[in-house]
Amino acid sequence: AMALELFHTGKKPVVITGAQRSFDHLESDGPQNLADAISYAANGAPGVSIRFGGLTIPARGAFKAHTSALEAFQATSQKIRTRPTLPLTPLAGQDIVIISAWPGAPRLLVDAAVASGVNGIIVEGLGSGNMGSEMGEGVKDALDAGIPVLITTRVPEGSVTLAYGGDGGGATLAQAGALGTGTLRAGQARMVLLAALATGTDVASLL
Structure with a gap:
């Protein structure tokens, strides 16, 4: 859908x-x-x-x-705004993974995704888009490697605001280049990143 x-x-x-x-x-x-x-x-x-x-x-x-x-x-409740019209484009060929965060999660899965050559990463974070410091360091390294990272949440309702500081805090990761997904959860965030990469569209304009 x-x-x-x-x-x-x-x-x-x-x-x-x-x-x-x-x-x-x-x-x-x-x-x-x-x-x-x-x-x-x-x-x-x-x-x-x-x-x-x-x-x-x-x-x-x-x-x-x-x-x-x-x-x-x-x-989830959506704010109405204008988004780009995308040309019909196949989505096959892009490897986007979803990684869940949990209290104390290591960077292992993020590092494994980077090593496997993924095109993008969706992190299903805690609260309004946060994770532990070790996993956050892995995400920053992924961003430094040029891999786009979107941060969502496993919480059913509410918006991802990326407001907290610290190594795994959403605000710190946003400064490093990560994007919050607003009210989109992991599966839909993955589709947005797939479409952005496939069409060469700025992913922020689709969120």
């Missing part, structure tokens, strides 16, 4: 749906989700959205909020 949102320029709705229960389940949600998606595609607002469990969720900011509930998806 996020990939479509980044490239969609038409004035018609594009709707993504699916199911939480299998097609042969006695109370499968697939048929109703599909019917709802068709109805919204015929009558809904332009843009890309997810239609699931009776809810219409905008693609930008969407995340899966529950493993099994029929109302599976939610979206």
Whole structure:
């Protein structure tokens, strides 16, 4: 959904749906989700959205909020602003990894990603976009090596502000060149970086 949102320029709705229960389940949600998606595609607002469990969720900011509930998806609140229109471009060939931070996390995974030749790194940080000092040092070295790093959070709601100092603090890493993802979580941040690299677009303009 996020990939479509980044490239969609038409004035018609594009709707993504699916199911939480299998097609042969006695109370499968697939048929109703599909019917709802068709109805919204015929009558809904332009843009890309997810239609699931009776809810219409905008693609930008969407995340899966529950493993099994029929109302599976939610979206973080988004500020409306103009973003560049991207030319249709294949996204294959870019290697973007997602690395989770935890209290006391070492730099091992960041160093391994750099050594493997990744094109970009998404760090799923703590709180408003922070990590331990050792991992932060690894991120700074990755930035020095020319690898773009976006910092998001594992917290479901709220914006990544990169406000704290210290070696693993978001503000320190922002000064080194890392970018906060605002209200986009890891999966969508990865799609943004993929699209930016594939099209030669400044990633900050897509966040």
